[in-house]
Amino acid sequence: MQSVSQVHFEQRRVILRNFSGCGLMFVLIFCGMYQAKRNILDVQAAQDCGDSLQTSASVLKPLAPAEDLRPSFDGTHLLYSAPGKQGAAWQVWERTADGSEARQITHCAADCMQAEYLPGDQIVYTAKNTGGAWGASSIFVSRLDGSDAHPITFGPGNFQVLRVLHNGRILLAANAPLTMTGKTKAQRALYQIRPDGSGLYRLPQPVAQRYAQDAQPSTSTTSVGLLPSPAVTHAAPLLYPSILHLELKTGRMLCLNATQTMDTASGRLAGSIAQVRVLALERDGNERTLGSVPVEQDGSFYMTVPADKPVRFELLNKQGAVVHEQKSWIWTRPGEDRGCAGCHENPAVAPENHWPLALKRLDTPMLVGATTALTQKDGKE
Numbered sequence: 246m247q248s249v250s251q252v253h254f255e256q257r258r259v260i261l262r263n264f265s266g267c268g269l270m271f272v273l274i275f276c277g278m279y280q281a282k283r284n285i286l287d288v289q290a291a292q293d294c295g296d297s298l299q300t301s302a303s304v305l306k307p308l309a310p311a312e313d314l315r316p317s318f319d320g321t322h323l324l325y326s327a328p329g330k331q332g333a334a335w336q337v338w339e340r341t342a343d344g345s346e347a348r349q350i351t352h353c354a355a356d357c358m359q360a361e362y363l364p365g366d367q368i369v370y371t372a373k374n375t376g377g378a379w380g381a382s383s384i385f386v387s388r389l390d391g392s393d394a395h396p397i398t399f400g401p402g403n404f405q406v407l408r409v410l411h412n413g414r415i416l417l418a419a420n421a422p423l424t425m426t427g428k429t430k431a432q433r434a435l436y437q438i439r440p441d442g443s444g445l446y447r448l449p450q451p452v453a454q455r456y457a458q459d460a461q462p463s464t465s466t467t468s469v470g471l472l473p474s475p476a477v478t479h480a481a482p483l484l485y486p487s488i489l490h491l492e493l494k495t496g497r498m499l500c501l502n503a504t505q506t507m508d509t510a511s512g513r514l515a516g517s518i519a520q521v522r523v524l525a526l527e528r529d530g531n532e533r534t535l536g537s538v539p540v541e542q543d544g545s546f547y548m549t550v551p552a553d554k555p556v557r558f559e560l561l562n563k564q565g566a567v568v569h570e571q572k573s574w575i576w577t578r579p580g581e582d583r584g585c586a587g588c589h590e591n592p593a594v595a596p597e598n599h600w601p602l603a604l605k606r607l608d609t610p611m612l613v614g615a616t617t618a619l620t621q622k623d624g625k626e
Contacts, residue, residue: 311338313359320478324350324368326358337370339389350391357385359406361415363440364484369415371406372396378425378530379555380404384417386440397442400526400555400574401425407435413485414439421447422572423555425530441487443578489580496552496577497610498584499603501596502544503560505587506569514560514569514588521546522559523613526574535614537561544587545601547610552579556614560588 311325312335321342329336329349335356340347351357353372360370363386372385380401387394398404402423407416414437421434435448503521504514523535535556538548550556555574559567569588577583586596 315361316342316477316479317362318479318481324360324362326360334373337368350389351387351394352391361406361409362481363409364413364481367440369397369406369409369440371404377528378526379528380420380425384415384438384442386442397438397440398445399442399553399576402574404436409482410437411480411482413483414444423574424572425526439487440485441489441578443487443489443581443583445575489578491579493579494552495549496579496581496583497547497549498577499547499582499601499610500545500588501584501586501599501601503540503546503558503588504544508569508588516568517562518544518560518568519563520561520565521548522561523548523550524557524559525551525614526555526557536612538611538613541602541606543599543602545603547601547603547607548613549610550577550613552577552581554614558588 311327313324313326315324317323323340323342325338325340326335327338328334329352334353335358336349336353337351337357337360338347338349350360350368351370351372355373355375357370357372360368363369366389367386368389369384369386371382373382374380378401379399380403382403382405383396384398384404384406385394385396398417400423402419405418407418409415417436417438418433419436420431422431424431436445437448438445500521503518505512506514509515518540520537521540522537525533525535527533535550538546540546540560553576555576557571557574559570562568571588575583586594
C-alpha cells in the first residue's frame with residue numbers, strides 16, 4: 246500500500262517540476278536522493294498489486310478463449326484479449342462479471358493485448374506495430390470506450406505492459422538498451438513510465454529482480470478462459486496528473502554531468518568532452534543528425550529537442566571524434582523537462598548537489614532539430 250510520505254512526494258514533485266531550469270535542477274537532485282526510498286516503496290507496491298489480483302478457482306466462471314484477464318477495481322467488469330469479430334487481429338475487450346454484456350474496445354490493425362485499467366476511465370495496452378523501425382510493439386492509452394487512443398512510447402524497444410502500480414505509474418518490459426532489433430545485443434529489462442508517456446525510467450537491477458517475481462502479467466491461454474467473480478476487488482491506483490503541454494512541439498533535456506557512466510570501472514569517461522551530437526531515428530530506420538550543443542566544463546548540457554521523436558546522443562572531443570555514444574533511443578513528450586545525471590549513469594546513485602554550468606550560462610536551452618516556432622503553442626511565435 247502506498248505510504249503517506251510517497252503521496253506527499255508525488256504532489257510536491259508535480260508542484261516543483263516547472264518549466265524553468267532552476268525548477269528542473271532542484272527536482273533532479275531531490276528525486277535522486279529520494280530514489281532509493283522510492284525503489285523500496287515501488288517493490289512493495291508491486292507486491293501489493295500482485296496480492297490484490299490473486300483469485301481462487303472456486304470463484305471463476307467460464308469465458309470464451311481469452312488472454313490477459315484483468316478485473317476492474319470494483320470487480321464488476323473484466324478486461325481481456327481475444328480475436329476481433331472478424332477473427333483477424335487480437336483486440337481488447339471488456340465484459341461484465343455476470344457475462345450479460347461483452348464489447349470490443351480496440352479496433353487495431355494489428356494485435357492489441359495486455360490491457361490494464363487506469364484511473365479516470367482509461368486503459369493502457371500493448372499494440373503490435375504494423376511496420377517501420379520503431380520495434381515490434383508500443384504502448385497505447387485510450388478511453389474505456391476505445392476513443393482517444395494514442396501512443397505513450399516512441400521508438401524501438403518492443404514495449405509490453407506488465408502492470409499498473411499503486412503509485413500511478415505503469416510497469417513495462419522492454420529491451421535494454423532500447424535499440425532496433427538486431428542492431429545491438431539486448432536483454433529484457435523492467436521500466437516505469439507515467440500514463441502520459443513522460444518520465445521513462447529503467448529500474449535498477451536489484452529492484453527489477455524483485456519486481457520480476459511479483460509483477461509478471463497473469464495470462465490464461467486455454468480453450469475455456471476464466472472470468473473472475475464480482476467478489477474480486479482491488480484498490481485503484483493513484484491518479485497521476487499530467488503536467489504536459491500537448492500544444493507544444495518540443496521538450497527539454499538537461500544532463501548534469503555527461504562524464505558519469507557505468508560503462509567504465511572508474512565510473513567516469515576519460516578525456517575531455519567538447520560537444521554532444523544529437524541523432525534522431527526516423528520510422529524508416531534511418532538516423533538523422535539534428536545538430537550539436539556544447540558541453541560545459543562540468544559535463545553539463547541543456548537543449549530543446551523535437552517532442553515524441555526518438556533521439557540518442559554522441560559525446561565528441563575537440564577534434565569531433567566520438568568519445569562515447571548512447572545506445573538507447575529516448576524521447577521527450579510535448580513540454581516535458583527530462584533530466585539525467587550522466588551518460589548511462591547508475592540509476593541507483595543520486596546526483597551530486599551541484600548547480601550545473603549549463604543552467605548558469607543559459608537562460609533558455611539550446612535548440613536542436615527544432616525552430617523557435619516549434620516551441621510555441623500551435624506552432625506560432
